[in-house]
Amino acid sequence: MGAGGKPIEDFSKLRRSTVKKVLIISPDRIALSMAGPGIRYWNFAIELSRSCDVTLLVKNSDAPVHTDFKIVLKGTEDKNTFYSSFECIVIQGLTLWEMPFLKNLNIPIVVDLYDPFIFENLEIKSDEQLSIEIAKSNLEILKEQIYVGDYFICASNKQKDFWLGLLAATFRINPETYREDHSLNNLLGVVPFGMPEYLPVKKANVIKGIIEGIHVTDKVVLWWGGIWDWLDPITLINAMSIICEIRPDIKCLIIGTEHPDKSFVPHKMVDKVLSRSGELGLTNRVVFFKGWVPYEDRMDYLLEADVGVSLHYNNLETRFAFRTRILDYLWCELPMVVTSGDVLSEIVKENHIGCVIDAEDDRALADALIDMVDHGKCDFSKVRHSYHWNKVTEDLRLFCENPRKAVDHSVIRKYVSKPTSRTKLYLLKGIKLLREGNVSGLYRKLKSKFLS
Known part of the structure; x- marks a missing residue:
């Protein structure tokens, strides 16, 4: 904010002179x-293409086509000219680490932080000898x-x-960024996951x-x-x-045992749940x-089921x-039974669109599922329109329509630490897979990174 307490840069009011070229x-x-x-x-590509010239860079050759934006297969582009032609780039996860040349382009970069992978990896790797490294x-x-980022987005106010x-x-919160906007909204926005308007x-x-x-007459969890x-x-x-002993008409369908990316190493939980x-x-x-x-077939399963579940640990x-x-x-x-502790379980509870239970309580879950199957009529009208893609992507759209470099890059340049080399991290992951005896997983990783 300026001296008068107003943001010196309000994305929603800036006039766009040209349609911006955005790389996702x-x-x-x-x-x-x-x-x-x-x-x-x-x-993201669909929504941003309504007001920007969007190119979606993908890593697989079987990507579908879309009439409203261009799709380019990674590895087929001319690095000397392709990336420098854009006015804004949107990235997430390991993209910057895998494509370090992006930070030298002097093009505004949006970093998507909706997935706090450092916490997920603690669950996967906390028991390993290599966990610290x-x-x-x-x-x-x-x-x-x-x-490196010029603007950041995350999934919720709790994440924010x-x-x-x-x-x-x-x-990154320093006199320069604070002087620009005391709310820091020019630096960090909220862009949840969304759902279609139709x-x-x-x-x-x-x-x-x-x-x-x-059977046709069964109820499906x-x-x-x-x-x-x-x-x-x-x-x-x-x-x-527990349920099958008293309600043989209630069945459970678990979808998601195989990841669509064949190079993805299955989590240990897959074998655990199959074994149990x-x-x-x-x-x-x-x-x-x-x-x-x-x-495109997901609605067939979701509309035919009677109750959805989302269960996690208290961590x-x-x-x-x-x-x-x-x-x-x-x-x-779809009425649902969910575990407490995350932001969406709070929304489920506040809007009475399901049942919220404590973690790892077999009996409470059984009782909740039976009750939801029998009496699970819920009113979704208050919440469903809040998460349409065109609404949740507003912060991202406003920045991409008016991209700019962050005001503090000259200030923070000396604070940048040297990132982990790709060779070192691949070596650590390879040692991990070998210690697990997961030779096929190691092969898939090597093939996806070096042979494809």
Whole structure:
């Protein structure tokens, strides 16, 4: 803010002289079957193309086409001319670490911080001998993004508080950035995950009477999305072993056992949940498993299910998470049972669109699922319109329409630490996979990084 207490740069009021050229670099596959990051960046491209000239850079050759923006396969571009032609670049995850030349382009960079991967990696790697080195490397990768970024976006106001702390600790909150805007909104915006404006329409029956063992008259509890090590499908399996004794008509479908990116190394939780279901004799009788569902078919499953679940542990990852699967439940008005602790569980509770339970409580989950199956009529009208993609991307759109370099780069240049080398981190990850005996996982990683 200036001396009068007003922001000296209000993105919403600046007049655009030309349509800005924006490059969006997807951190994940853009394909018929996509995980959360791919879905997020596909919709970023759709929304930003309404007012900007958008190019979406993808890492896979089977990406779909779209009439409103260009799609370029990474590795086919001319690095000497391609990147310098843009006026703004949007990145997330390891992109800057994998493409370090981006920081030398003198082009405004938006860093998407919606996924606090340093907390997720603690859940995956906290028990390993190499955990300290890997955690340090991940923090260095994150800090480099903080130093290089000109504008940042995150998923919620709770996340915003955390990232403001990190921005302060890395001296991105300094006299220069504070003088520009006392609210720091010119530095950090909130862009949650979203959902389509149009209503979902069911195209085909895909569960009841289709999957062997699930009858037309059965009620279906749906686990929707990836099975990560920080999530808790084990409690769901235990709850289903209780439910099936008194309600044999309630079945559970777990979707997400296979990631759409074949180079992705499955989390240990996948084997754990498959084993637990088998031990209890539930597999293909009460609990059913399926891989990834094509993006355009997702509504068929969501509209046919009776209850959705989102379960996690009570840990640090949970506190700052934004469970994107819940947005699909909202879109399809699917009543849900969720674990407390994250920002979306608070929204579920406040808007009475499901039941919120404590973590790792088998009996409470069983009771909640039965109650939701029998009495789960919910009113989604108060919340569903708040998360349409065109609304949640507003902060990002305003910056991309009027991109500018951060005012403090000359101040912070001397504070930038040397990032972890790619060779070092790949070596650490390779040693980890070898110690686990995961030779196939190591091969997939090597192939995706060096042979593709």
